[in-house]
Amino acid sequence: MKTAVLIGFMGAGKTTVGHELAELLGLPLIDTDKEIIRRTGQTPGEIFATAGEASFRELEYTVLRDVIHKGGVIATGGGIVETPGNIQLLSEAGVPVYYLSGSFGQTLERLADDDTRPILRTKTLLEVAALWRSRLPKYDAAATTTVQTDGKTPRDIARLIQIAFEG
Numbered sequence: 305m306k307t308a309v310l311i312g313f314m315g316a317g318k319t320t321v322g323h324e325l326a327e328l329l330g331l332p333l334i335d336t337d338k339e340i341i342r343r344t345g346q347t348p349g350e351i352f353a354t355a356g357e358a359s360f361r362e363l364e365y366t367v368l369r370d371v372i373h374k375g376g377v378i379a380t381g382g383g384i385v386e387t388p389g390n391i392q393l394l395s396e397a398g399v400p401v402y403y404l405s406g407s408f409g410q411t412l413e414r415l416a417d418d419d420t421r422p423i424l425r426t427k428t429l430l431e432v433a434a435l436w437r438s439r440l441p442k443y444d445a446a447a448t449t450t451v452q453t454d455g456k457t458p459r460d461i462a463r464l465i466q467i468a469f470e471g
């Protein structure tokens with residue numbers, strides 16, 4: 305079965321676009337955050353608060369390693385590029401990796417009323433901006449294709465990816 309991976313910052317739309325893309329491609333959707341919840345019974349927020357971020361990153365690596373060869377649309381967590389082992393898994397698998405790239409303002413605006421991201425709950429805006437700056441080159445390096453998302457609906461974005469994927 306074919307595989308397409310979505311990466312990008314929190315709020316980029318990986319989960320939302322992932323649903324649309326999976327439907328368009330007729331593939332299952334695997335969301336690494338949801339898979340972690342399924343396996344542990346805890347949300348990312350709960351794991352960050354109890355076991356800590358390092359434990360969450362280990363779980364995230366294990367999930368990506370387990371699913372990368374299964375086939376399907378893989379919507380990753382925003383911090384997937386923080387673990388070098390994940391970058392290696394993606395590059396060794398040789399699968400297309402789509403980076404959902406938008407402006408800082410539009411991306412974070414989508415999460416204004418959302419308190420489920422532990423990183424946004426515990427960091428100041430300046431710290432989130434610093435995280436954004438430090439992550440952009442990592443998304444760029446891990447991606448095989450960058451998709452601009454500002455002003456586009458999730459369906460539009462999924463269609464653009466479908467065209468690139470079916471090439």
Ligand SMILES: Nc1ncnc2c1ncn2[C@@H]1O[C@H](COP(=O)(O)OP(=O)(O)OP(=O)(O)O)[C@@H](O)[C@H]1O
Nearest residue numbers: 313314315316317318319320381382414456457458
């Ligand atoms: N292109 C878009 N246009 C408008 N709203 C969007 C778009 N993409 C996502 N959203 C909205 O933004 C919010 C965050 O989207 P989503 O959960 O898909 O982000 P994510 O990239 O999966 O984030 P995370 O890294 O935290 O998992 C949701 O409320 C979603 O409906």
Ligand SMILES: O=C(O)C1=C[C@@H](O)[C@@H](O)[C@H](O)C1
Nearest residue numbers: 314337348381382383421422
């Ligand atoms: O950007 C991040 O580091 C995160 C994004 C979410 O998808 C979750 O994976 C978790 O909240 C951490």
Ligand SMILES: [Mg+2]
Nearest residue numbers: 318319337380
């Ligand atoms: Mg998501």
